[in-house]
Amino acid sequence: MNLTLRIWRQTGPDSAGAMTTYEVTGISPDMSFLEMLDHLNEELILAGDEPVAFDHDCREGICGACGMVINGQAHGPERTTTCQLHMRHFEDGDTVDVEPWRASAFPVVKDLVVDRSAFDRIIGAGGYVSVPTGAAPDAHATPVPKPVADLAFEHAECIGCGACVAACPNGSAMLFTSAKVVHLNVLPQGAPERESRVLDMVGAMDDQSFGGCTNTGECATACPKGIPLSSIATMNREYLRATLKGGARR
Amino acid sequence: MALATRTERPPSLIGTVWHSTVGKKAVMAVTGLIMLAYLVAHMMGNLKVFFGAGEFNHYGHWIRTVGEPFLHREWFLWAARVALSASVVLHGVAAFQLSRLDRAARPEKYRRKRHRASYATRTMRWGGVILALFIVWHILDLTTLTVNPNAQQGRPYENLVASFDRPAVTAFYIVAMLALGLHIRHGFWSAAQTLGANSARRDRALKFVANALAALLTCGFLAPPLGVLTGVVS
Ligand code: HEM
Numbered sequence: 489m490n491l492t493l494r495i496w497r498q499t500g501p502d503s504a505g506a507m508t509t510y511e512v513t514g515i516s517p518d519m520s521f522l523e524m525l526d527h528l529n530e531e532l533i534l535a536g537d538e539p540v541a542f543d544h545d546c547r548e549g550i551c552g553a554c555g556m557v558i559n560g561q562a563h564g565p566e567r568t569t570t571c572q573l574h575m576r577h578f579e580d581g582d583t584v585d586v587e588p589w590r591a592s593a594f595p596v597v598k599d600l601v602v603d604r605s606a607f608d609r610i611i612g613a614g615g616y617v618s619v620p621t622g623a624a625p626d627a628h629a630t631p632v633p634k635p636v637a638d639l640a641f642e643h644a645e646c647i648g649c650g651a652c653v654a655a656c657p658n659g660s661a662m663l664f665t666s667a668k669v670v671h672l673n674v675l676p677q678g679a680p681e682r683e684s685r686v687l688d689m690v691g692a693m694d695d696q697s698f699g700g701c702t703n704t705g706e707c708a709t710a711c712p713k714g715i716p717l718s719s720i721a722t723m724n725r726e727y728l729r730a731t732l733k734g735g736a737r738r
Numbered sequence: 739m740a741l742a743t744r745t746e747r748p749p750s751l752i753g754t755v756w757h758s759t760v761g762k763k764a765v766m767a768v769t770g771l772i773m774l775a776y777l778v779a780h781m782m783g784n785l786k787v788f789f790g791a792g793e794f795n796h797y798g799h800w801i802r803t804v805g806e807p808f809l810h811r812e813w814f815l816w817a818a819r820v821a822l823s824a825s826v827v828l829h830g831v832a833a834f835q836l837s838r839l840d841r842a843a844r845p846e847k848y849r850r851k852r853h854r855a856s857y858a859t860r861t862m863r864w865g866g867v868i869l870a871l872f873i874v875w876h877i878l879d880l881t882t883l884t885v886n887p888n889a890q891q892g893r894p895y896e897n898l899v900a901s902f903d904r905p906a907v908t909a910f911y912i913v914a915m916l917a918l919g920l921h922i923r924h925g926f927w928s929a930a931q932t933l934g935a936n937s938a939r940r941d942r943a944l945k946f947v948a949n950a951l952a953a954l955l956t957c958g959f960l961a962p963p964l965g966v967l968t969g970v971v972s
Pocket residue numbers: 701702703763764766767768769770771773774777826829830833834837859862863865866867869870921922924925926928929930932933
């Protein structure tokens with residue numbers, strides 16, 4: 489396959505970027521999108537040009553590092569991560585636009601690489617369970633009903649890739665934050681910090697440059713892990729409940 | 739040094755709510771639902787226009803006497819006006835502030851963007867602006883009668899007919915009611931989501947109710963001007 493790629497090139501955080509066109513030939517339909525970019529980069533390096541910078545790590549859809557917007561869609565046309573997107577979903581001769589996540593909270597570092605540490609700050613505010621250290625507790629010490637465990641797991645699947653923020657017209661982090669809040673708030677282990685967690689995490693979210701939620705639903709459509717839109721409703725309920733109970737942010 | 743604790747005076751409830759995006763959106767949802775409940779009652783009142791001037795004008799006078807003798811004449815009416823004005827202002831201010839934040843959070847567009855959100859969802863802001871302009875016009879037209887040259891105090895039926903005898907007014911009214919229908923189509927479901935009343939199981943039912951409410955209110959509010967247009971009401 490041959491493709492025309494238009495890729496966002498930006499040398500550093502403060503420099504102006506632009507879409508640059510590349511003709512890429514000899515692409516196998518079995519290549520992943522990242523392998524196709526590797527293939528382009530090999531040619532760029534051989535020609536003495538600067539390779540396209542992009543984030544990646546596991547290349548098996550579990551680390552969340554590899555986000556980019558392909559033809560206006562976060563992670564491209566399939567509901568998966570960019571590393572698991574294969575070139576067979578494109579047609580020979582297509583023109584493909586590749587851009588970084590666009591959000592004020594995710595500044596571009598270089599080319600397609602953005603800084604997602606705003607997510608880390610949200611997690612740092614309450615995306616954990618405080619436990620005393622010591623011997624590991626018995627596995628059956630805290631019974632968790634199966635439906636609750638399933639619900640928690642469905643939300644624990646979030647890999648923090650940022651596709652929700654990238655797809656949202658408001659650059660909102662509500663789906664990400666709600667995945668983390670719901671994951672821990674439904675479990676008995678998370679119960680002691682149920683109120684402070686949601687208040688602190690929503691507070692930390694608002695302290696970054698994310699927008700608010702207009703219930704557009706673009707986030708849940710883009711999520712490679714299928715975090716449902718109803719998670720946001722659950723987080724809203726947890727937040728309002730905690731607020732009415734008189735909780736306040738730290 | 740003492741350990742950090744949460745025993746200091748916590749920020750006020752209202753402050754916490756208003757300064758968070760989730761809380762401010764909840765204010766929009768509650769005020770939106772208050773206005774929505776009012777509109778259902780308002781629409782039913784309007785439909786009395788089809789039963790003649792006597793019944794419609796009688797209804798208009800009755801509204802002023804609601805709650806008597808416990809309440810003084812018009813106290814109920816003024817309480818409703820105050821609550822609705824507060825709702826419109828809070829709703830509009832929250833919408834404006836959140837929209838500014840939203841735009842700042844997403845300054846750059848993608849080259850190709852396929853919209854997956856519905857038309858109603860994408861037109862909430864401009865639709866809201868149309869509604870705000872309409873509310874101002876509507877009060878000047880049929881409450882204070884400022885912009886209704888042939889109107890007389892205490893004769894709501896005749897004033898309504900006089901207002902809709904002007905085609906431009908009818909056209910603006912129709913546009914505003916279509917915007918209202920779209921606003922409610924997204925807004926009712928959205929409010930349930932914002933207030934945490936939605937869940938995967940309830941989602942379809944809530945969307946159905948939102949569409950039904952939107953259709954009911956749009957048709958109900960469009961009936962009187964169409965009645966005047968076709969001569970059924972004169
Ligand atoms: C003053 C004029 C108005 C403006 C500027 C306005 C604007 C907005 C905006 C921007 C939203 C958020 C949209 C979104 O989340 O996607 C919204 C939501 C809403 N509006 Fe309005 N609106 C106005 C009047 C009304 C009226 C008259 C009603 C009564 C039916 C109403 C009911 C609602 C409801 C129920 C919501 C949903 C709240 C939520 O998403 O939680 N609005 N409005």
